[in-house]
Amino acid sequence: MTSSRSSGKRRRNNKTGAGQKAKGERRPKPSVFRLLPFAAPLLLVAVVLSSPALSPAQDAGAQQFQQTFSVRGRTAGTLIILGHPSDAASIQKLADMAIAEANRVYDLLDASNPASEVAKLNATGGGGKQKVSWQVADAFKAAKKAAQWTKGAFDVIVVGGDHNSFSVDDKDNTVEFKKSGMEARFDQIIEGVLADYLITLINQANMQNAMVRVGNVFRGIGQSLHGPWKIQVQEDSSAYARHALNLTVSNTGIATISATDFRSKPLIDYRSKNAVNPIGKGATIVMSDAALAQGIAYGVFVAGPEEGLNILSKCGGRGLIVDAQGKFLRTPGL
Numbered sequence: 138m139t140s141s142r143s144s145g146k147r148r149r150n151n152k153t154g155a156g157q158k159a160k161g162e163r164r165p166k167p168s169v170f171r172l173l174p175f176a177a178p179l180l181l182v183a184v185v186l187s188s189p190a191l192s193p194a195q196d197a198g199a200q201q202f203q204q205t206f207s208v209r210g211r212t213a214g215t216l217i218i219l220g221h222p223s224d225a226a227s228i229q230k231l232a233d234m235a236i237a238e239a240n241r242v243y244d245l246l247d248a249s250n251p252a253s254e255v256a257k258l259n260a261t262g263g264g265g266k267q268k269v270s271w272q273v274a275d276a277f278k279a280a281k282k283a284a285q286w287t288k289g290a291f292d293v294i295v296v297g298g299d300h301n302s303f304s305v306d307d308k309d310n311t312v313e314f315k316k317s318g319m320e321a322r323f324d325q326i327i328e329g330v331l332a333d334y335l336i337t338l339i340n341q342a343n344m345q346n347a348m349v350r351v352g353n354v355f356r357g358i359g360q361s362l363h364g365p366w367k368i369q370v371q372e373d374s375s376a377y378a379r380h381a382l383n384l385t386v387s388n389t390g391i392a393t394i395s396a397t398d399f400r401s402k403p404l405i406d407y408r409s410k411n412a413v414n415p416i417g418k419g420a421t422i423v424m425s426d427a428a429l430a431q432g433i434a435y436g437v438f439v440a441g442p443e444e445g446l447n448i449l450s451k452c453g454g455r456g457l458i459v460d461a462q463g464k465f466l467r468t469p470g471l
Contacts, residue, residue: 198221198222199219199220199221199362200219200220200221200222200362201217201218201219201361201362202217202218202219202220202225202228202229202232203215203216203217204216204217204232204236206236206239208239208240208243208331208351209240209243209244209247212328212351212352213352214236214239214331214349214350214351214352215348215349215350216232216235216236216335216347216348216349217347217348217349217361218231218232218339218344218346218347219344219346219347219359219360219361219362220344220346228344231338231339231342231344234338235335235338235339236335238334238335238338239331239334239335239351242272242330242331242334243327243331245269245270245272245273246272246273246276246323246327246330247323247327248320248321248322248323248324254269254270254273255273255321255322255323258312258314258321259319259320259321262297262314262316262317262318262319262320263314263315263316263317263318263319264314265313266306266311266312266313267311267312267313267314268309268310268311269310269311269312270310271307271310272330272334273310273312274305274306274307274310274311274312275307275330276323276326276327276330276428277293277303277305277312277321278305278307279326279329279330279333279426279428279429279432280292280293280300280323280326280428280432281300281303281305282429282432283326283428283429283431283432283433283436284299284300284407284432284436285300286433286436286448286451286452287432287433287435287436287437287439287440287448288408288436288448289407289408289436290406290407290408290435290436290437290439290440290448291325291326291407291432291433291435291436291439292407292408293321293322293323293325293326294319294320294321294407295320295321295322295405295407295410296318296319296320296410297316297317297318297319297320298314298315298316298319299407299408302314302315302316302319303315303319303321325431325432325435326428326431326432326435328351328352328353328354328392328427328431329351329354329356329390329392329426329427329428329429329430329431329432330427330428331351332349332350332351332354332355332356332390332427332428333356333390333426333427333428335349335351335356336349336356336357336358336427339358340358345358345359346358346359346360346361347359348361348366348386349427351427353392353393353394353395353398354390354391354392354393354427354430354431355368355386355390355391355392355427356386356389356390356391356426356427357386357387357388357389358387358388359387359388360387365385365386365387366385366386366387367383367384367385367386368383368384368386368391369382369383369384370382370383370384370393370421370457382421382457382465382467382471384421384423384471388425389423389424389425389430390423390424390425390426390427390428390429390430390431391421391422391423391427391430392421392422392424392427392430392431392433392434393419393420393421393434394419394420394421394431394434394435394438395418395419396415396417396418396419399415404438404439405439406439407439413439415438416438416440416441416442416460416461417438417441417442417445417458417459417460417461418459418460418461418463419438419458419459420434420437420438420445420456420457420458420459421434421456421457422434422437422449422454422455422456423454423455423456423471424452424454424455429454430454433448433449433452433454433456434456436448437449437456437458438458442458442460442466445458446458446466446468449468450468454468455468455470455471456468456471457471
């Protein structure tokens with residue numbers, strides 16, 4: 138497989154660019170691809186793959202290669218690539234590289250890791266522009282956009298300011314905290330960032346059909362062996378199990394959030410920085426990128442059904458919100 142540029146803007150000359158092993162990093166032990174159907178775990182808002190009839194892709198000899206993985210033992214993921222059996226070894230190498238890269242970028246964004254770029258930014262907040270890798274600059278840019286659209290209900294600035302208190306320059310890869318004492322955390326968007334990055338790496342290797350799940354976030358390009366990538370969203374309480382929605386994940390990102398995600402941790406409204414009770418049961422958001430989908434899904438869930446629909450209308454997103462009574466509220470055209 139030869140490398141090609143993806144449709145998104147990416148810079149490859151940075152020392153922390155894709156495919157380069159960070160100093161001291163141990164690559165995870167390669168795992169073997171398996172030819173399996175895709176199945177996502179059930180949530181309060183359940184997500185499962187919906188497959189139409191077999192397409193001619195099977196007749197052409199294509200196969201669906203699936204590999205599960207874990208991001209630093211904290212977040213489960215699944216990678217599916219459509220390819221020819223004769224390319225199995227190359228696809229395996231691509232998958233191993235992409236998963237290792239996802240772990241490396243996670244380390245850059247993990248604020249709990251003192252060696253991460255985000256932790257170093259937190260430690261030197263207010264000290265002027267700080268150089269970061271392009272992956273971290275892109276993550277701050279996506280987070281800022283999602284925070285603006287949700288009016289701060291979602292934010293990565295958890296202490297000392299908000300999304301208006303930092304600037305990011307993706308031309309020279311710098312981030313500046315404008316106040317001292319600021320602290321950033323990517324906990325509510327990191328799965329989307331990694332899903333987008335994995336798809337970028339796969340696409341740059343000239344693989345045009347792939348699907349990634351990281352946690353409760355999906356990102357797809359092209360189509361599956363059986364047609365367009367699709368997931369099915371349903372509210373899984375017995376009273377409302379009849380409600381379901383099929384969503385296509387072709388060149389889009391989809392993020393699902395549920396009240397069950399916050400049974401053991403607080404739901405924070407980043408406008409006030411205070412813990413709040415969930416207003417609804419869940420939300421599923423469709424955007425152009427997985428990071429935006431996850432950030433906006435969090436903001437919509439915090440804001441509640443009515444305000445959430447207004448957010449989606451203004452940002453051009455599509456979505457499904459499950460209110461406290463289990464009613465499905467959909468944006469037009471979904």
